[in-house]
Amino acid sequence: MKSNEWIKRQKSDYYVKKAKEQGYLSRSAFKLIEIEEKFNLIVKAFEIIEFGAAPGGWNQVILNTNPEAKITSIDLLELKLNHSNINFFKSDINKFDYSKFSKKFDLVLSDVAPNATGHRSTDHLRISGLVFDIIYLFDKILKKNGSFITKIWKGSEEKKILKILNNNFDKVSYFKPKSSRKNSSEIFLVATKFIK
Numbered sequence: 001m002k003s004n005e006w007i008k009r010q011k012s013d014y015y016v017k018k019a020k021e022q023g024y025l026s027r028s029a030f031k032l033i034e035i036e037e038k039f040n041l042i043v044k045a046f047e048i049i050e051f052g053a054a055p056g057g058w059n060q061v062i063l064n065t066n067p068e069a070k071i072t073s074i075d076l077l078e079l080k081l082n083h084s085n086i087n088f089f090k091s092d093i094n095k096f097d098y099s100k101f102s103k104k105f106d107l108v109l110s111d112v113a114p115n116a117t118g119h120r121s122t123d124h125l126r127i128s129g130l131v132f133d134i135i136y137l138f139d140k141i142l143k144k145n146g147s148f149i150t151k152i153w154k155g156s157e158e159k160k161i162l163k164i165l166n167n168n169f170d171k172v173s174y175f176k177p178k179s180s181r182k183n184s185s186e187i188f189l190v191a192t193k194f195i196k
């Protein structure tokens with residue numbers, strides 16, 4: 001999408017306006033609000049990690065939903081949010097040293113997304129690569145019975161991702177929030193009860 005088209009879309013978008021009015025740092029915040037309304041996972045989690053957390057809309061949703069939660073966030077870009085419950089690491093998720101964590105998490109969230117090229121299958125492969133990278137970390141970072149919520153862009157790798165999740169979790173569900181643009185291939189996978 002050309003940058004002038006993007007600016008036009010942002011100006012007229014209902015959720016962009018709503019995010020501004022409600023003080024959210026991203027329009028994505030509403031997607032996590034909808035996911036939580038359906039699955040109630042944040043409210044039950046104490047230790048949460050988010051991959052691709054900047055500017056910080058999802059972190060705000062977590063803090064509003066469960067003020068006790070301890071959040072670990074990783075992004076290439078700076079988080080525009082400072083809070084004593086957030087431990088932020090500015091890093092590529094693939095270059096981060098996960099052995100430095102002395103704990104595992106109840107809930108792993110990923111809203112990570114590469115810069116879109118506009119070429120659907122290329123973008124799909126790139127985001128899928130990041131999702132696989134996170135999945136391969138589960139033994140190090142996810143507690144038994146923990147949950148995983150991830151954005152994917154639909155495409156050829158989706159079945160492989162789904163298969164791995166189905167083999168490692170008790171239940172896996174698809175969810176398309178109303179706040180996710182209808183013409184976008186974006187969809188969320190919600191996997192509960194990690195089987196170790």
Ligand SMILES: C[S@@+](CC[C@H](N)C(=O)[O-])C[C@H]1O[C@@H](n2cnc3c(N)ncnc32)[C@H](O)[C@@H]1O
Pocket residue numbers: 025026028029051052053054055056057058059074075076077091092093094111112113114115130
């Ligand atoms: C859709 S945004 C996340 C929005 C965030 N959930 C929020 O509500 O504010 C996707 C993020 O993924 C991050 N990202 C993309 N590739 C990454 C990588 N390899 N390592 C770390 N972060 C990455 C981008 O910098 C971007 O901030």
